[in-house]
Amino acid sequence: MIDARIGSDAVGAGRYAPSPSGDLHLGNLRTALLAWLFARSTGRRFLMRIDDLDRVRPGAEPRQLADLAAIGLDWDGPVVRQSERLALYRAAIDRLTTAGRTYECYCTRREIQQSATAPHGPMGAYPGTCRTLSEAARAEHRANGRPAALRLRATETDFEIVDELHGRFRGQVDDVVLRRGDGIPAYNLAVVVDDAAQGIEQVVRGDDLLPSTPRQAYLASLLELPVPQYAHVPLVLNVEGKRLAKRDGAVTLADQAVLGNSPERVAAALACSLGYPPVSPTELLDVFAPTGLPREPWVLDRNGLLQRTRCP
Numbered sequence: 001m002i003d004a005r006i007g008s009d010a011v012g013a014g015r016y017a018p019s020p021s022g023d024l025h026l027g028n029l030r031t032a033l034l035a036w037l038f039a040r041s042t043g044r045r046f047l048m049r050i051d052d053l054d055r056v057r058p059g060a061e062p063r064q065l066a067d068l069a070a071i072g073l074d075w076d077g078p079v080v081r082q083s084e085r086l087a088l089y090r091a092a093i094d095r096l097t098t099a100g101r102t103y104e105c106y107c108t109r110r111e112i113q114q115s116a117t118a119p120h121g122p123m124g125a126y127p128g129t130c131r132t133l134s135e136a137a138r139a140e141h142r143a144n145g146r147p148a149a150l151r152l153r154a155t156e157t158d159f160e161i162v163d164e165l166h167g168r169f170r171g172q173v174d175d176v177v178l179r180r181g182d183g184i185p186a187y188n189l190a191v192v193v194d195d196a197a198q199g200i201e202q203v204v205r206g207d208d209l210l211p212s213t214p215r216q217a218y219l220a221s222l223l224e225l226p227v228p229q230y231a232h233v234p235l236v237l238n239v240e241g242k243r244l245a246k247r248d249g250a251v252t253l254a255d256q257a258v259l260g261n262s263p264e265r266v267a268a269a270l271a272c273s274l275g276y277p278p279v280s281p282t283e284l285l286d287v288f289a290p291t292g293l294p295r296e297p298w299v300l301d302r303n304g305l306l307q308r309t310r311c312p
């Protein structure tokens, strides 16, 4: 029977939004599988967006898409690229600027690292150096040729979100960069604008992004955009407890193919890593339940990882 909800705009959408910086590794593929399961198991559309405002490696995007399809994931509609949506981000930035909510920042990364955190701000927050610059000081910076980033003039220091796996999470909000010094809209702004514009109201991604989520939700609220439902899922780590990286052995589908492991086999191992039998994504849909998901990272050893992944 065809589920009438699928494909309907009313039901909303989930998404996967890779940065095309190289081949997807098993951690990325597992997060993509989870995002797909969360969306598809709730009758949502599943959208694919390429976050290509920075960290672009030529040729990475088609390989990423081919790998996602090879493990059995599909998506609705055309692939969307952030680099093709600059006007949308600029309009949002203009809106905040018109509302008096932005200021130019001339600080270099180094200066920010060297200055103390704002007196009442959260650790690591932008200290607000350029927040109160006089027009004369700004003019001097401009005359010196320093490129200005545009920052949000935040009026909160923290903001609470609700996450399906982490519950209520309160995190820092600071004068986040909206437009980088090179004129390109910043990731935190673009992601918020896109999710709303694409009707995405379910965001499933790695839990390394949880700390920046309150900033994004705060930005969404300032732009009067709906705040999505979040699920930040555990990462895949190497034996040293660090986030999986290329140097950790056979971490991509191409590496696994060399070891004789087909994409189907990798997909089955990913299912096992989530506590399910070694089945395909489509078969997983029947049994998928977010509440039963492992809350701990999946730790992989080198090369033998798939052979040693224990299946229930």
Ligand code: GLU
Pocket: 016, 017, 018, 019, 051, 191, 204, 205, 209
């Ligand atoms: N493009 C981001 C990344 O690959 C993810 C953005 C998101 O899921 O919000 O790290």
